[in-house]
Amino acid sequence: MVEHERTRSVVRTDSLVRPIPLEPDGVVPQGVLAMVLSPQDRPAARARYEADGVYLHPDPIIPADLLVRASAGMDALTRGEYETGIPPEPSFWNPGDDPNKLIKIEIPQACSRAILALVSHPALGELAHALTDAAMVQVWWVQLLIKAPAQTNRVGAQVGWHQDRQYWGQWEEGSELFTAWVAVSDVPEEAGPVRYVRGSHRWGLLGQGDFFAQDLQNQRIAAPAGQRWEEVAGVLPPGGVSFHHQLTVHGSSENRGTFPRRSFAIHLRTERSRPVNNAREGLAALIDDPQRCPVIYGDRSADRARIGG
Numbered sequence: 519m520v521e522h523e524r525t526r527s528v529v530r531t532d533s534l535v536r537p538i539p540l541e542p543d544g545v546v547p548q549g550v551l552a553m554v555l556s557p558q559d560r561p562a563a564r565a566r567y568e569a570d571g572v573y574l575h576p577d578p579i580i581p582a583d584l585l586v587r588a589s590a591g592m593d594a595l596t597r598g599e600y601e602t603g604i605p606p607e608p609s610f611w612n613p614g615d616d617p618n619k620l621i622k623i624e625i626p627q628a629c630s631r632a633i634l635a636l637v638s639h640p641a642l643g644e645l646a647h648a649l650t651d652a653a654m655v656q657v658w659w660v661q662l663l664i665k666a667p668a669q670t671n672r673v674g675a676q677v678g679w680h681q682d683r684q685y686w687g688q689w690e691e692g693s694e695l696f697t698a699w700v701a702v703s704d705v706p707e708e709a710g711p712v713r714y715v716r717g718s719h720r721w722g723l724l725g726q727g728d729f730f731a732q733d734l735q736n737q738r739i740a741a742p743a744g745q746r747w748e749e750v751a752g753v754l755p756p757g758g759v760s761f762h763h764q765l766t767v768h769g770s771s772e773n774r775g776t777f778p779r780r781s782f783a784i785h786l787r788t789e790r791s792r793p794v795n796n797a798r799e800g801l802a803a804l805i806d807d808p809q810r811c812p813v814i815y816g817d818r819s820a821d822r823a824r825i826g827g
């Protein structure tokens with residue numbers, strides 16, 4: 519992990535944020551994508567993801583200018599301003615709510631072009647492909663997350679230990695689903711990074727978690743007999759990303775830093791996934807809408823032949 523300075527700014531634009539040069543049409547050139555993870559590094563990254571259920575990418579992959587625009591887009595959404603005229607999906611947090619609570623807004627890419635550009639960034643697709651060897655990677659849901667610094671003498675927002683799969687019953691058993699968690703701000707240890715329990719994706723669906731629990735220290739999930747509870751902190755620079763498996767136990771404690779922790783949780787699927795009864799309902803309702811659920815690697819031709827859309 520690159521050792522990086524901590525600043526008060528939302529995003530750092532210094533030389534440690536290596537911008538990816540875009541073609542005039544905004545496309546990331548193929549050669550640059552190859553640099554996101556060199557062919558030599560791919561097998562080790564994939565082995566790490568498969569063994570741990572989490573993979574932290576050490577370098578920023580989202581260009582600094584896009585982070586700045588997406589961050590402004592996040593602020594607009596918290597004010598209820600929707601550049602596209604489209605509001606988010608019904609959300610836990612709404613404009614006017616307490617900004618010290620976890621700000622969690624669903625499908626923010628529908629409301630802001632910069633956020634759509636960030637969640638569709640081909641470097642994410644390229645990395646997701648490298649980790650899974652999938653022919654197709656599609657965004658199927660996104661959450662905007664802002665965790666304000668905890669105020670003195672007050673406990674700040676936390677995310678309880680959970681497995682994503684417990685909330686994803688809309689998808690058939692065995693579906694290949696995972697998450698790219700993109701840091702928009704710097705996420706040092708004191709900002710309350712996501713903490714992943716190494717190897718817990720092999721523990722099966724535990725049925726014990728609660729995303730909304732607010733006492734991470736005491737809300738322990740029991741590790742199965744013989745298994746070790748070992749946490750990996752998702753400390754990331756702005757534009758950095760971690761990938762986690764749908765069964766990996768994770769949560770995050772309060773932000774004890776001085777600036778908001780900003781991120782997107784981008785939920786991804788591959789062609790090895792299918793909604794239950796192939797129904798477009800609940801969290802699987804939007805997958806045929808390329809504006810909200812862009813394909814970020816490959817294309818949907820084989821997937822369409824299998825599940826329609």
Ligand SMILES: O=C(O)CCC(=O)C(=O)O
Pocket residue numbers: 663677682697699711712768769770781783
């Ligand atoms: O942002 C956090 O602290 C938790 C996010 C999360 O649960 C997820 O990305 O699946």
